Amino acid sequence: MQREFQTQDHSAALIEQVREAVATKAPLFIRGGASKPFPGRRVDANSIDTRAHRGIVNYDPTELVVTVRAGTPVAELDEVLDAAGQMLPCEPAAFDGAATIGGVVATGLAGPRRPWAGSVRDFVLGCRVITGEGRHLRFGGEVMKNVAGYDVSRLMTGSYGCLGLLTEVSLKVLPKARAMCHVEIDMPAADALVVLSTWRREGLPISGACHDGATLHLRFEGGEDSVRTAYARVGGTRVDGMFWRALREQRLPFFDDPRPLWRLSVPPAAPLSTLPGACLLDWGGAQRWLKSDAPAPVVRAFAQQLGGHATALSAIAVDEPFHPLPPALLRYHRALKQQLDPHAIFNPGRLYADF
Template identity: 55%
Template sequence: MAPHQGSLPDRDISETLGERIRRADAEGTPLRIVGGDTKAFLGNTVDGEPLSTREHRGIPRYDPVELIVSVRAGTPLAELEARLDEQGQRLPFEPPHFGDAATVGGMVATGLSGPRRPWAGAVRDFVLGVRLIDRHGASLRFGGEVMKNVAGYDLSRLMVGAQGCLGLLTDVSLKVLPKPSAQRSLRLEMPLAEARRRLVEWGQEPLPITAATWFDGALHIRLEGGPGSVDATGRRLGGEPLGATFWPALREQQLAFFTREDDARPLWRLSLPQQAPAPDLEDVDETAMLHDWAGAQRWLRSTAPDEAVHAEACRLGGHATRWTPGEQTPFTPLSPVLAKYHRRLKTELDPNGIFNPGRLYAEL
């Protein structure tokens, strides 16, 4: 396939990457997998030799009719989205970039999704298959398009959010979807309690809502779908027009809530049941929080100890991730049972611990 106009030529360097990994495993040399490094803050610092995927790039297959695209891990995320946009299609899970250098591999490795996730699905829901290089330097394929998974592991899904700890992701096949024919965004002034009540009510109806965020005293809603449905729902909900740039700014954390220089407290992301009460943390005021995903994802700043924030999130039925780098792992500690399975999986796939050791947890 000829390279896309305006992009660098496609290049497959899987053999070179495989040889580097095979040598590292034999020598017991830890590797720090590097893509665009725009999400390097999410996780622990890895002490290892850099292994870059940036030269492994290109879109070997794109079938707009079948809504399937296969992409190499080092391909810039912006390049993939531009290619899909030409065909009126998109990645439904709205992945954040956090910088121009963001790659498809980093998108899958971190598993982050944008405001549309509760209505469209997460990254994991759209991964059809992957190609990865194991510790022996062998290139393996997993997923629906190619071969059955082995050893009982659904490796194509396990790679999502694994942050490179299980092997080197080199290629991914994704399901894509058409863009809607109409979109409208609204801002409705109302207190948080009323916003939560309305979202529960609207959730029981087939309304074309694809994003719902509350902060700064207002509920922000996005409607997507057919023109008739979007127009009728917009008239029913009322409110003020909201610019379409609001959602990309939220996804990329460019809203004033995230960029305030007068608040040095660590930033936290809490994933909680939608109707969970406000976290009981000493310096957190619920009205100063940002409630995304209709309240299931909450952003806050707090000086509370990491252990206290993690414990409070667990008490409320969810988990917490510290977005601001610190000395401890940002992720909620695993339960003994989950930790056991994580260790067994890591031992099975990477017994010498060469792939991003300690990135998620010190014992991995």
């Protein structure tokens, strides 16, 4: 049964602020909970705050879809979904309650479950966006098959606010698993990559795999029989599940290291290399967190050798926090920016200096 929720609609004020910015040619920096000042380049612009535009617009657990305003805290939505036995499968961080749904979609940052459940983009069904001309448009819908033509709603995911001001998003949610098991196994990182590759082929119900330098942390989710069988196959020490929340929220001791934080996205079976710093293997090896003082070209060279790319997630002195785009792809980015934000109002230079 559909529930009613208290919401605050501040879209009119947001539209007015955007239109004023267009008229005065004054760029805007989109601000949510400011829980993720990383990654991205610093934006010198007036702030437009989405936090007052909040609340769950529509949620019927039987439909597995929730529509929520951009300023809604992730923690608030998690609480509502949890009460219905459901969840956001991409497991975004709440960052002490400050993170908002708009920020989750804008950055596309998913949690430990991402390789097995899907990315943020995979669960975006539709959205409402204020364009760079001050128009409030709706894209997509609230069902998986309601997309015709160019899917702008998913395109907003990971755009870091450079294409428009997200005001509302419809997300697919899923029931929580009936059974869950958390396991720790002491083993070298190289051995962990080998066994994870084997277990991946065997189809074990893994929903989290992280190696912290000494211990492989595993999470199994699914039916009771499949989880029990997986634990019998793998062994190890059963523990509580607090590790995964600490990893998702970046509260592990690893993240206390004062050195700059990098995120390397590589193939999961990519071999270990002598990365210049401390490394944490996440996503079964596909995401490698790195704490390092090494110059950006050195870190990026290591990432490329592994078949991936690197993103700077700290306020460090790098010209481009994101991996540089090939010229052809950058042209597509510029053309898209021109179509949706022709006056370059939103977050100019956040992704790349000339974007």
